[in-house]
């Protein structure tokens with residue numbers, strides 16, 4: 064559904080996005096993660112036909128983001144990080160206005176706006192002007208704006224940042240529903256728990272380049288190694304070392320606990336339990352230690368990991384589309400905000 068090849072974006076002399084190639088399949092949710100200034104929003108804006116790539120190309124639902132920008136904007140619902148709302152309007156008229164821009168009839172957009180305002184708990188506030196809305200409420204209106212025409216592709220840039228926990232839950236539930244309805248979603252977020260919950264696949268970008276890509280499980284395995292286990296005994300753990308020796312890789316021993324790694328827990332752990340029982344060593348508990356996306360992320364962006372994300376390089380031969388005009392900082396293809 065989204066296919067980007069060798070995307071590159073230069074602002075003046077600054078390379079904000081370098082050689083980004085990315086595929087998102089129909090119905091897939093991909094989280095684009097990375098530190099501040101990594102190039103996430105710039106990538107999303109290029110994929111949304113808002114910003115012209117300096118090099119490379121991208122197609123969304125089969126449409127080229129440069130040659131068929133209008134079609135791309137029709138099939139994409141875009142929630143930007145700083146949504147500009149028409150603050151004198153009330154939510155319903157604002158949403159109907161955007162529905163009309165997307166070619167919806169007045170009745171259809173009014174019906175859809177009502178449904179979404181109710182879903183996100185804003186129906187009671189429908190008669191208030193948007194300038195009286197809180198930051199989180201405005202963000203919800205911006206999200207509804209992205210959803211109004213029920214697009215097959217959604218780019219959600221930090222969709223829950225300003226929201227209270229209940230509202231953030233509503234938005235995450237909405238994303239889960241959209242995923243179930245086979246919408247294709249590219250999500251950028253600094254909330255790694257959110258990414259873990261929602262995304263089928265994670266892409267990590269740093270200094271404008273993709274440095275890691277995969278499912279949470281794949282990235283965890285690649286960057287944190289084999290799963291860690293904690294064995295709690297009812298006796299000093301030193302006694303168990305002889306039993307475990309050669310079966311697993313012991314990381315440390317702590318009083319009555321042993322921490323170890325194994326690639327083959329399914330076979331090794333039952334053997335460990337049997338041998339300890341045979342040796343009369345009581346087992347209190349055996350647990351796999353949870354590994355969070357946050358640990359993987361920090362390993363990658365801190366640069367200690369096995370990534371090759373080094374300093375920036377000049378773009379090499381790519382599908383070149385740059386022109387002198389494209390090197391400026393004001394090359395927006397369209398102005399989307401009010």
Ligand SMILES: Nc1ncnc2c1ncn2[C@@H]1O[C@H](COP(=O)(O)OP(=O)(O)OP(=O)(O)O)[C@@H](O)[C@H]1O
Nearest residue numbers: 074079097098099100101102103104105106392393
């Ligand atoms: N229009 C612009 N002109 C010049 N530099 C820009 C422009 N837009 C973005 N940049 C620069 O490009 C880099 C990437 O910015 P981008 O907004 O894509 O980062 P991000 O990963 O979305 O960051 P954050 O997590 O803080 O939102 C930053 O250094 C930013 O200052």
